[in-house]
Amino acid sequence: MDFKERMKRFAAATAGLDALGVAAAAPVSDEAAARYRRWVADGRHGCMDWAARHMEARDDPRQLLPGARSVIVAALNYLPRGRQPEGAARVALYALGRDYHRVMRGRLKALAAFITGETGAACRVTVDSAPMRERYWAVQAGVGFIGVNNTLIVPGRGSFFVLGTVITTLEIEPDAPCTMNCDGCLRCVKACPVGALAADGRAADARRCLSALTIENHDTTLPPDIAAALDGRVAGCDTCQLCCPHNADARPTAVADFEPREAVTRLTRERIAAMTPEEFDADFAGSPLRRVTLATLRRNVCCQWEQWEI
Numbered sequence: 001m002d003f004k005e006r007m008k009r010f011a012a013a014t015a016g017l018d019a020l021g022v023a024a025a026a027p028v029s030d031e032a033a034a035r036y037r038r039w040v041a042d043g044r045h046g047c048m049d050w051a052a053r054h055m056e057a058r059d060d061p062r063q064l065l066p067g068a069r070s071v072i073v074a075a076l077n078y079l080p081r082g083r084q085p086e087g088a089a090r091v092a093l094y095a096l097g098r099d100y101h102r103v104m105r106g107r108l109k110a111l112a113a114f115i116t117g118e119t120g121a122a123c124r125v126t127v128d129s130a131p132m133r134e135r136y137w138a139v140q141a142g143v144g145f146i147g148v149n150n151t152l153i154v155p156g157r158g159s160f161f162v163l164g165t166v167i168t169t170l171e172i173e174p175d176a177p178c179t180m181n182c183d184g185c186l187r188c189v190k191a192c193p194v195g196a197l198a199a200d201g202r203a204a205d206a207r208r209c210l211s212a213l214t215i216e217n218h219d220t221t222l223p224p225d226i227a228a229a230l231d232g233r234v235a236g237c238d239t240c241q242l243c244c245p246h247n248a249d250a251r252p253t254a255v256a257d258f259e260p261r262e263a264v265t266r267l268t269r270e271r272i273a274a275m276t277p278e279e280f281d282a283d284f285a286g287s288p289l290r291r292v293t294l295a296t297l298r299r300n301v302c303c304q305w306e307q308w309e310i
């Protein structure tokens with residue numbers, strides 16, 4: 001068995017990763033670089049200031065690891081079996097359990113240690129921790145394709161996956177890029193409550209996207225039309241994934257860490273309004289909601305309190 005095959009077996013059987021592919025480390029295509037720059041120049045990245053930084057590194061992963069030859073992209077299913085009860089303050093499925101950065105990083109570090117141990121090659125793990133265009137590289141590595149809803153869709157398995165990469169100095173035979181595309185049903189475009197998606201598949205308008213606004217925007221209030229569209233959401237939005245036919249047969253994750261923690265099942269607007277910082281810290285240690293912050297959760301509740309039907 002060659003090294004790549006052994007690496008893939010380790011990733012699946014020992015590191016517990018659901019999909020994995022390899023691309024040659026190289027600059028992103030001119031078209032992809034130009035598209036990204038247009039998105040930022042048009043201001044569609046909204047409050048995500050980080051998206052406009054480190055453009056050179058975003059264009060070429062070799063800037064993130066000197067001598068990089070390969071980009072390994074891994075996907076991990078986060079779709080939990082459990083859900084919040086009716087009437088709860090709505091949290092996106094990825095955020096019901098443990099912070100995926102922690103879960104994914106541990107698995108990728110194990111993979112990187114395997115590669116270094118077997119070959120001596122240097123590795124760098126990234127999980128939203130470097131200016132890495134993970135979805136672009138996932139396509140190049142054959143892991144999936146980018147849907148009109150902007151998510152990475154793993155063929156036959158859907159989009160409820162988190163992504164991470166291992167950049168390495170080891171030259172590994174690349175996989176064939178994924179050439180699939182959406183079937184163009186545009187259900188996601190029609191279902192988006194704020195018109196943040198475009199039918200041509202352009203990157204979403206983060207100035208309107210409820211996911212970006214509830215998680216990454218920390219202003220003291222949100223515009224009235226956005227607040228009116230929240231419909232009980234306090235952290236994230238799954239609408240454009242739940243309606244996608246590629247998720248019709250999505251199977252739940254085997255990772256217990258992604259199942260809803262008890263505190264998120266009893267998270268109501270009243271609880272958020274009354275919660276002390278100490279209670280928040282105790283309830284949500286290691287949760288993605290820590291990144292949202294208690295102040296922003298409260299803002300997300302307060303700005304829609306009047307419209308919120310229970």
Ligand code: SF4
Nearest residue numbers: 192209210237239240
């Ligand atoms: S996450 Fe929600 S608000 Fe954002 S594009 Fe998808 S459906 Fe629209």
Ligand code: SF4
Nearest residue numbers: 147149182186188244
């Ligand atoms: S809902 Fe339709 S258009 Fe949107 S991502 Fe899924 S398949 Fe593509």
